[in-house]
Amino acid sequence: MSALPDWMTPPREEGWFAEDLDRLVEAPRHTELIDGALVFMMSPQRAWHGRLVTALTMALMEQAGEGVEVEREMTIRLDARNRPEPDLLVTSAPYDPNRTWFAPQDVMLVVEVVSPESAHRDRTVKLRKYAEAGIPHYWCIEDEGTTPVVNVYELDAPTRAYVAAGIFRDVIERPVPFEIRLDLKGLLPRSAPGEASRDA
Known part of the structure; x- marks a missing residue:
């Protein structure tokens, strides 16, 4: 070796x-x-993952109010030994072109889009760590037949743990961290006829 x-x-x-x-x-x-x-991300990322993160970023930017920024693939310095990089985050921190990380107190929402390589970390490790850091909202998005399914969690402040706030298919509507309405099925282009059979 x-x-x-x-x-x-x-x-x-x-x-x-x-x-x-x-x-x-x-x-x-x-x-x-x-x-x-x-x-490290060891395996190549699927086109589905990249398209979904881009579409979510654009949709949330359109709905976010003044003083709210949407960033993709930026790290959060949870503590001295933890600096994960979520797929997307929503923050109250002003735009800074030289920024390389965010503090958890400035993060309103974290979004992770699950891939085979990241599944355990997204569903368990990051679920716990984001909550312990006090980030109020966490979305963990799964691929269900190429349609995104959003598992929504909200922070229970006294216990510093997340509680499930719903599983959303087709459409997600949330009043927090700001008014959000997303057509989940409309975020991605539909597969071309015969594409599934070619990939099988």
């Missing part, structure tokens, strides 16, 4: 810290820090 590149060696015995990500210029895009360990 070939030796690991130098940049993959932790800079100290305690491992990696959140601020180290800004110095890892050789690391692959979408590198996250979870419990002091670097996490």
